[in-house]
Amino acid sequence: MRQGLVVQGLSKSFKGAPHPALEEFSLSLAPGSCTAVLGPSGSGKSTLLRTVAGLEIPDRGSVLLDGQDLATVRPERRGMAMVFQRPLLFPHLNVLDNVAFAARIRGVPRRRARADAESFLELVQMQGTGRRAVTGLSGGQQQRVAIARGLAARPAVLLLDEPFSALDPELRSAMHELLSHVREQLNPMVLMVTHDRDEASAVADQLALISEGTLLQHSSVEAMYTRPVSLQVSRLMGGTN
Numbered sequence: 001m002r003q004g005l006v007v008q009g010l011s012k013s014f015k016g017a018p019h020p021a022l023e024e025f026s027l028s029l030a031p032g033s034c035t036a037v038l039g040p041s042g043s044g045k046s047t048l049l050r051t052v053a054g055l056e057i058p059d060r061g062s063v064l065l066d067g068q069d070l071a072t073v074r075p076e077r078r079g080m081a082m083v084f085q086r087p088l089l090f091p092h093l094n095v096l097d098n099v100a101f102a103a104r105i106r107g108v109p110r111r112r113a114r115a116d117a118e119s120f121l122e123l124v125q126m127q128g129t130g131r132r133a134v135t136g137l138s139g140g141q142q143q144r145v146a147i148a149r150g151l152a153a154r155p156a157v158l159l160l161d162e163p164f165s166a167l168d169p170e171l172r173s174a175m176h177e178l179l180s181h182v183r184e185q186l187n188p189m190v191l192m193v194t195h196d197r198d199e200a201s202a203v204a205d206q207l208a209l210i211s212e213g214t215l216l217q218h219s220s221v222e223a224m225y226t227r228p229v230s231l232q233v234s235r236l237m238g239g240t241n
Ligand code: ADP
Pocket: 014, 015, 017, 018, 019, 020, 021, 039, 040, 041, 042, 043, 044, 045, 046, 047, 048
């Protein structure tokens, strides 16, 4: 049964850091929702995503997907896909095989994996580029391929860590449309880090504001601006970037 993603009391400290990267951090995502994570640099946004993805082991707390505690579930089996600011594509594989990679390592036969990859390339409007070298693509095209590769694993949760911030503004709004298209087609939960409040408002239905590893407010975009729970929230939401 679909219950969504529940993050409960996550704490994570790194040696030598001035404050915990995450402290008693709790957050729930409803099925099909898109939450943008905002907060100052160093506030724990990437650590949150990495911990949810299983790339970081929390000191305390848990991550539950549809009621299942993921503590012992390895990253590649969590039903999550993560996309970073810089697309990490395999330079020695062409576009199609980059997208087909996840299916291939799961043992899906090459033909089926490739046919599947083709349909995900179409979803990100990169159809017909399968045989091209990834090194010849623009930054925006590479990011589309990275998203297609993530989606090819059919994740329940899409984790995006500043996925569009290296792209120029025009390309960025095209990527916002792409994301809403992906949501309509596949309906994953989306947790997306951005430092751009306008981007957050454009793509997300919920905002989560984080500071020094602590969740300050999680609410609708509108409520974040019109009903901040504290002076700190209104300062962070109202100030210049
Ligand atoms: P953000 O993504 O919001 O900029 P991060 O999650 O990257 O923040 O970092 C949160 C805090 O944890 C920062 O103080 C950062 O220096 C620290 N930190 C993150 N990853 C590591 C690491 N691997 N080793 C040591 N400190 C880290």
